[in-house]
Amino acid sequence: MPPRGTKDATPSHSAAAGAFLSILTFADQLAPGAASRLRAEVLAGIALDGVDARGPAEKLPELLAAAVELTRVDDLGLRLAKAADPRRFGVATYAASTSPTLRAAYERAARYFRLWNEGVRLELERDRAARLTSIVLRSQGKTAMAAPEGRRQLAELGSATMLMLGRSFTGAPISPARVELASAAPADVRPHERIFAAPIAWSAPVPRLIFDDAALDQPLPQHDAVLQEIVSRSAEALLAALATKETWSARTREALLGLLRDGSPDIARVAKSLGTSRRTLQRRLTSEGQTFESVIDQVRYEMAAGLLADEQRSIAEVAWLVGFRELSAFYRAFRRWSGRTPAEYRASLSPGATTQPRPDEAPARRVP
Structure with missing residues (x-):
């Protein structure tokens, strides 16, 4: 969901x-x-x-x-x-x-x-x-x-x-x-x-x-500056052709995946990483029927749902990895997204598992 x-x-x-x-x-x-x-x-x-x-x-x-x-x-x-x-x-x-x-x-x-x-x-x-x-x-x-x-x-x-x-x-x-x-x-x-x-x-x-x-930093025996320039030019052309197929929503999601671990990235920071302005990014997302808030919610939900499938991770760790510094805020957000708590969602993936929080589900903390 x-x-x-x-x-x-x-x-x-x-x-x-x-x-x-x-x-x-x-x-x-x-x-x-x-x-x-x-x-x-x-x-x-x-x-x-x-x-x-x-x-x-x-x-x-x-x-x-x-x-x-x-x-x-x-x-x-x-x-x-x-x-x-x-x-x-x-x-x-x-x-x-x-x-x-x-x-x-x-x-x-x-x-x-x-x-x-x-x-x-x-x-x-x-x-x-x-x-x-x-x-x-x-x-x-x-x-x-x-x-x-x-x-x-x-x-x-x-x-x-x-x-x-x-x-x-x-x-x-x-x-x-x-x-x-x-x-x-x-x-x-x-x-x-x-x-x-x-x-x-x-x-x-x-x-x-x-x-x-x-x-x-060791040198490569096949280094060839001329050949690299030629093949890189071809690779760049292929990359440009692939990029034209992307929506701004997809590009925003991609940027967020690299920034969420540092906390809650704001739209200005994301826009800068995409080489555009905050106002332009807002306008382009709106043209696609999205908002910055809806995109960041979608990314966090996707990441959290995937991470919760790994029972080796505590819910606190999942919260931190998707950018929440308070476990209570993560619980509220996840219930808003899915209608269930993270523990209930995890239980639904493993029949017979308890829906009670595990002992290691302490407040969110940085994972080394």
Whole structure:
């Protein structure tokens, strides 16, 4: 149920046909005939033929979860990342691989990642004091509301793919200083330990690879300034073509997903991040039948609903992650959006679970 008083305008981001086809092909290798079943059961009516074909990004986690069930391979996302050919990511890979340093390569990858999958935002966050840089993957829109197994597989696929790309670009078996994954630890963590070759923290707020700055500042052997300029020009053209299909509501939601963790961003701050003025943003949202308040409510509800599905998180932590600093305010808002308290909503996802708040549901606090 969407927040009351708003349209059900959850952004439906797109993903390149190759993202779907790579999963189908790999699943078919593990279980012959899997691709046709997955097409019929998950992707019915979605056309994936043609160089420029795209499908709904929220179907990717659903497809991964169905593939795991069909192939009985629990670490499917990790295996897919390891087997992937970097060239399948298209022009974005060449723009990244010809960068002067690994950091610059990841920055290029972050800029063009949406050409592959708009449902996940790739970001670099630098802690200059600790001399560490995180490569963070944030699900957004309907992708963030996917079932836990699908989100887990998608996050593991994305995190492992970023690491495999780094190894491909450098020609060296690089590893992060630490890895954080948003899911609870599976029964067998050995596949994760083998591919990441680094300490892993589970049930983190978002998936991230954390590198020493020195590792990211190493030069790339394939650096070619002329070639990078040529392929970057093509990537920018593709990015511009994709952006013209976006509504201002979708762009506002995307900006909010990156700002909510810092509290309650006001419209002026969001407008600035989008390169426009507060008044212009208000006018454009109104033309689409939205208001800034309705959009921020929708984003918070989407995020909260997805996070509450993970029972490893306290409701206090969920409140903080969606921008509430007081637990009581989060309870009031969630009841307004859904007609239920967060505890009641969580109970509805797990039959037989108690609707009483758990002991760890203390007032909202910052999660390290």
